[in-house]
Amino acid sequence: xxxxxxxxxxxxxxxxxxxxxxxxxxxxxxxxxxxxxxxxxxxxxxxxxxxxxxxxxxxxxxxxxxxxxxxxxxxxxxxxxxxxxxxxxxxxxxxxxxxxxxxxxxxxxxxxxxxxxxxxxxxxxxxxxxxxxxxxxxxxxxxxxxxxxxxxxxxxxxxxxxxxxxxxxxxxxxxxxxxxxxxxxxxxxxxxxxxxxxxxxxxxxxxxxxxxxx
Numbered sequence: 750x751x752x753x754x755x756x757x758x759x760x761x762x763x764x765x766x767x768x769x770x771x772x773x774x775x776x777x778x779x780x781x782x783x784x785x786x787x788x789x790x791x792x793x794x795x796x797x798x799x800x801x802x803x804x805x806x807x808x809x810x811x812x813x814x815x816x817x818x819x820x821x822x823x824x825x826x827x828x829x830x831x832x833x834x835x836x837x838x839x840x841x842x843x844x845x846x847x848x849x850x851x852x853x854x855x856x857x858x859x860x861x862x863x864x865x866x867x868x869x870x871x872x873x874x875x876x877x878x879x880x881x882x883x884x885x886x887x888x889x890x891x892x893x894x895x896x897x898x899x900x901x902x903x904x905x906x907x908x909x910x911x912x913x914x915x916x917x918x919x920x921x922x923x924x925x926x927x928x929x930x931x932x933x934x935x936x937x938x939x940x941x942x943x944x945x946x947x948x949x950x951x952x953x954x955x956x957x958x959x960x961x962x963x
Contacts, residue, residue: 754821760787762821763814766843781814781877785907785933789955790818792931793873793905797957800824803872808859808896813840813852815875820849827852828871830859860891869901869960877907890919893958897925903959907933910952920958931955 763783781789793799801823807816810829819827829852831837837854844852878892889908893916896904908916910932920927935951 756791760784763787763818766814767839768812786814786818794822799873806871806874808876811836813843816852817847820852829854830857832858867899871900872902874900874904897958903957906956907953910954925958927956927958929954930957
């Protein structure tokens with residue numbers, strides 16, 4: 750395996766990316782903090798060889814930190830999806846600034862079953878799904894299940910640590926095997942008006958969800 754970019758270098762690249770200009774509450778748009786994205790990607794590559802030369806899907810990609818980080822760590826080809834045109838425009842600027850050529854960004858609803866031609870297609874699916882607060886209850890599990898359906902090997906996904914037993918139960922129901930491979934602190938800045946505190950420190954789990962044969 751080729752030498753992996755250092756964690757600090759990767760984090761530095763991701764910190765330089767443009768974020769959401771006007772985050773939309775209906776899509777629960779929160780940026781994946783650079784340190785979390787960097788640790789997530791670095792763990793996936795160094796511990797599980799899940800990025801280099803692999804076919805990657807970044808589901809709900811937003812401004813693209815997971816996609817661009819995966820490309821920097823040697824991903825073969827990255828497909829990035831988001832429902833929001835504005836997020837993809839920012840993503841496009843980030844791509845141009847990083848001169849990344851092996852990423853295709855698509856505007857579509859990841860949860861829409863019309864993408865099922867990709868069933869078991871991607872080696873690795875990356876996601877930081879909406880946590881399912883407010884009006885989106887259960888959307889985190891819908892994202893995870895769709896990622897599981899579209900992967901032929903593993904999904905790596907961030908979920909609140911408080912949902913750990915629920916996530917484990919769901920993965921078992923789907924016939925997958927899941928494990929928490931990192932525990933992280935997500936410093937969630939006050940993004941929307943209804944947030945009372947300046948920022949909230951949320952414990953999150955990085956899950957690896959695999960198909961039994963992988």
